[in-house]
Amino acid sequence: MLTGTSSQPALAAAQQALWRMMSFYDAPLADLDEATAHDPAWLLPRLMKAGYLLSLTEPGMAAEAAQLLDDAAPLEADAPPRERAHAAAVRMVLEGRWQAACKAWDELLLAHPRDALALQWAHLWDFYRGDALNLRQRVARALPEWDEHDPLYPQVLALHAFGLEECHLYPQAEEAGRRALALDPRTPWAVHAVAHVMEMQGRFDDGAAWLRQQQPQWAEGNGFAGHLWWHAALFRLEALDLAGALRLVDAHLAGDALQITLQRLDAASLLWRLQLLGAEVGPRWQALAQGWPVAEGAAGHYAFNDVHAVMALLGAGEVGRAEAWLARCAERALSAEDARRSNHTMAREIGLPLMRALLAHTRGDAAGAALALYALREGAARFGGSHAQRDLIDISLLAAAADAPGGEQSEARAIGRAVLHERLLAKAPTPMTRHWAGRLGLSERALRRLA
Known part of the structure; x- marks a missing residue:
């Protein structure tokens, strides 16, 4: 201090x-x-x-x-x-x-x-900018100057664990996260880092058990609890337990639990994924959209949040309001007065094209949405957030590719299968992956070959 x-x-x-x-x-x-x-x-x-x-x-x-x-x-x-x-x-x-x-x-x-x-x-603003390299390197440069006798050492070690995970160094990240918790069980960022490791490796049963094991420490009196419930729901989604994921939404990511946009975007992300997987989301979208602060002056502050606002409006069936929000975000992102802001580039390169792609799919242009989403993937990190959060782009792409007309030989289907191949080689097949494989015409034999 x-x-x-x-x-x-x-x-x-x-x-x-x-x-x-x-x-x-x-x-x-x-x-x-x-x-x-x-x-x-x-x-x-x-x-x-x-x-x-x-x-x-x-x-x-x-x-x-x-x-x-x-x-x-x-x-x-x-x-x-x-x-x-x-x-x-x-x-x-x-x-x-x-x-x-x-x-x-x-x-x-x-x-x-x-x-x-x-x-x-x-670390926070590296995360908001999607700067995985500095999430790891900045903490790594400082960590040797700390030791276990420092009261905040477990919290700093947890930052290191998350940076390692975002750089795909999964065994090291899990080890650092577990070590931080052994030093101080009240270190939710370490719980979070290990949950990310398990999410990225497709270990949905391990992940659900991990969060349950740590739950007495993070679920009460902790501002990070909503996001960890989001992770718990992701593990349910990976298992294709849609009803279980919806229960978590209703219990922990709805109503009075949503006080700020960082909590609302977790709810929007879950509802969007659930809807793409065929769940009956019902009036939850309307309740979420109604509570979202979409006043004119709020648009264009942070592209990551702006995209989730569009998802909430689209889910609620308010396409016109989503288009108006996109227009206000574009006006600010294209303003010369705004050029010094980090969000200027984030919005122009990723946020605005992503919102347009989600709108295209909603309007019925699934093939166009799939192509647009595929083009965004290479630079998606500049959108901010974590790999797990940005996975929404790939899931939206798989859904658009599956919905695209033209049969198995269409370009959109080919893109969807290629992205699914990536997914299958990155982590073990899960029920959700098998769902998308079935929708995209990938055979069980192909799944076994890629696993």
Whole structure:
């Protein structure tokens, strides 16, 4: 923790807030307000509060974060250099310059590799940008400076585990995640990293058992619980247990459980996958779309969230509203005034074409959707999120290819089978993979040959 205060109560409150930010056990806002109350002249708690609000990727919270930074500006002159470096990086995030902010935190970490706040924030925005290489390398550069006696070491090791997984280093990722949990069971990011490993390897039974085993620690009082329930539902989907996945949606990803967009997009992703697999989703789409903040000024903040908003609107049958949302996102992404924002490139290269492809499939142009989705795959990481989240692109492609007219010899079917071949060589066949194989005309003999 930085040392810009002489108040021990302020320092203790800020340290508690940092632990909450890394472990997701309750929001850190009350702790940060307490730190500020104990030392009103301390810059860092105000920065942490602004950065936390921005980390939720809610455009509606940007004004509050901006006000916090404006109020904190007079405190910078007397603040330590590290705090001023954090202030500059958080302002870059506010401006939408996420890549520049991560570079600023990287420079800070070269001099101060034990700055957990810089590690946490850079890791989050690497994740939002889909930067798998830095998810691994940035933590790897700092980790040897830490040891098991550091209270936050398990949380940092969990960050390392997730970076390893996103770089396809699955055995190392699982080992690091399990080690972090052995040191501190209250490390949900490590639970998450190991769940990702099992998802990517097709180990759906192992994954479901893993989450059940760890559930007493993450399911209560933890802001990350909704996303881990999402992972539990993914394992149900892989087993083709659609009814079980729907039960998890209803119990943990609906109604009052959806407070912010990061939670809503998990619900949209699950409902979309369920619908493509033939589940009767019913009025759940309408309830999700009704609660989604789609005011005009919200469009174009973050392409990853924008795509999930389109899915919610399409699922609810509100094609016109989905088209209007896409148009507003495109207007912002094509604006010269917005060119400095990281989302400018993310939206133009991936977000907008992906939304158009999903709209095309909804309108009945399955073949066109399959071709468009295939063209997006090479650069899909620039869309942000994890491999497991971006798998929605491939699942949408398989569904579009299966729906395309023209029979077995159509280009769309050929694309679908090629993507399925990739999937079968990457992980063991699962019931869901067999479902898509059947829809695309891949024989059981071919499945055995590829497995």
